[in-house]
Amino acid sequence: MPDKLPLNDLQSIWQNQPTEPLKMSADTFLERARQRQSRSRFEARLSMSVGLACALFFAWTFTQTHGTLAQMGWVLFSLWGVYAAFHAYKWIRPNSQPQSAAVSTCLEFYRGELERRRDHLQHRWWRSGLPVCILGMIMVIQGTGARNASPNPFMNAIPFLGVLLLWAIAFFFVKKKLGRENLQQEIEELRAFERERTHSS
Amino acid sequence: MNLPESIPVKDIGRDSLYEQAADTYGSSIDRLARAYEFDPDLRRDLLQEIHFQLWRSFEHFDHRCSLRTWIFRVAHNTAAGYVMRQRRTKDKLVSLETIEAMPGNQNEWVATGTKDLERLSKLIQRLKPLDRQIIVSYLEGMDAGSIGDLTGLSRNNISIKIHRIKKILRCWFGQGDTHAR
Numbered sequence A: 001m002p003d004k005l006p007l008n009d010l011q012s013i014w015q016n017q018p019t020e021p022l023k024m025s026a027d028t029f030l031e032r033a034r035q036r037q038s039r040s041r042f043e044a045r046l047s048m049s050v051g052l053a054c055a056l057f058f059a060w061t062f063t064q065t066h067g068t069l070a071q072m073g074w075v076l077f078s079l080w081g082v083y084a085a086f087h088a089y090k091w092i093r094p095n096s097q098p099q100s101a102a103v104s105t106c107l108e109f110y111r112g113e114l115e116r117r118r119d120h121l122q123h124r125w126w127r128s129g130l131p132v133c134i135l136g137m138i139m140v141i142q143g144t145g146a147r148n149a150s151p152n153p154f155m156n157a158i159p160f161l162g163v164l165l166l167w168a169i170a171f172f173f174v175k176k177k178l179g180r181e182n183l184q185q186e187i188e189e190l191r192a193f194e195r196e197r198t199h200s201s
Numbered sequence B: 001m002n003l004p005e006s007i008p009v010k011d012i013g014r015d016s017l018y019e020q021a022a023d024t025y026g027s028s029i030d031r032l033a034r035a036y037e038f039d040p041d042l043r044r045d046l047l048q049e050i051h052f053q054l055w056r057s058f059e060h061f062d063h064r065c066s067l068r069t070w071i072f073r074v075a076h077n078t079a080a081g082y083v084m085r086q087r088r089t090k091d092k093l094v095s096l097e098t099i100e101a102m103p104g105n106q107n108e109w110v111a112t113g114t115k116d117l118e119r120l121s122k123l124i125q126r127l128k129p130l131d132r133q134i135i136v137s138y139l140e141g142m143d144a145g146s147i148g149d150l151t152g153l154s155r156n157n158i159s160i161k162i163h164r165i166k167k168i169l170r171c172w173f174g175q176g177d178t179h180a181r
Helices: A007-015 A026-064 A068-092 A097-103 A106-122 A130-147 A158-200 B014-036 B040-060 B067-085 B096-101 B105-112 B116-125 B129-139 B144-151 B155-173
Strands: none
Touching: A007 B116, A007 B129, A026 A068, A026 B014, A026 B040, A068 A130, A106 A158, A106 B067, A106 B129, A106 B144, A130 A158, A158 B155, B014 B040, B014 B067, B014 B116, B014 B129, B040 B067, B067 B129, B067 B144, B096 B129, B096 B155, B116 B129, B116 B155, B129 B144, B129 B155, B144 B155
16 A cells, blocks of 8 residues: 555545445335335324323313313413424424425535524424413413412422423523524525525526 | 446336436445445435435436436435434534544544545545535546536535545545554
């Protein structure tokens, strides 16, 4: 092996590496497509069922609860279950990658993926419906406590809410904000490349 | 080895297009999968996924670009999507610029005595998808124009990137081999 490895040699090392070319039959593809479709359908049905089961359970709890405030809390929980089921279904449904993968250049596709990830991070708080869930929780705690004539029911929930708040700050606001900023920076760089390509052609 | 610019597209359907593509570019697609996944079992899965997406994509093949460009776009984009979904790697990937600025990377390889191909694969797998696509295309022997069509970067940017790739490869492979063996 010489001291200096010519770049052409690297190209031939790369191109001459042992490979195991694959060739699949149309039947295998059709079977794979069928399996994928039925798996997506199963996951969508499962997530919807779980969400709707939660919604029904919370609705049943609503009927068993006395006191307007607590009842409103359970209604919010119930709505949150429906909302979560809908969003789970929306995110699980099969995407249209094959078409976009072929029509887009690698640059456009990569930027699109980064943008999707950024948007995913950006709206996670609202998409998960956590504000509704937390509001419902506070109403249930406060309403149940008032019903049981506790002197200050909200105080009992403060440790839990404190931990929840710390988690929200650490997870959503700090970590995700840093991640979003890095993604945004990379997206801007890719857009600059695209602009340059447009100008030069 | 030069990849053929195009394969004759006769009056053919999706299955025949796929068969011709697999026959003509099967080895290139296998090497491409190696650039994205080191683990043999996972690589097999990725390779199957690339072939599956290729087969599906041929339903929409509209001759707006050459068949070769189409095949490599689908393959690279499928693999890039795969890399971006991998939690274990996606946040550790770096750009060519970062690799170029890394000090002492030669010594790392000299110390481990890793073989050239393995070294090359490990270098490639540290890169972000777009830079990875460029270096793989360069190693496949594609010219700047073809890499531009594939990636969507301007010829000027491709030239800069290739210059950078050559510099990195010289730095990583130019010296130290004799000390390693």
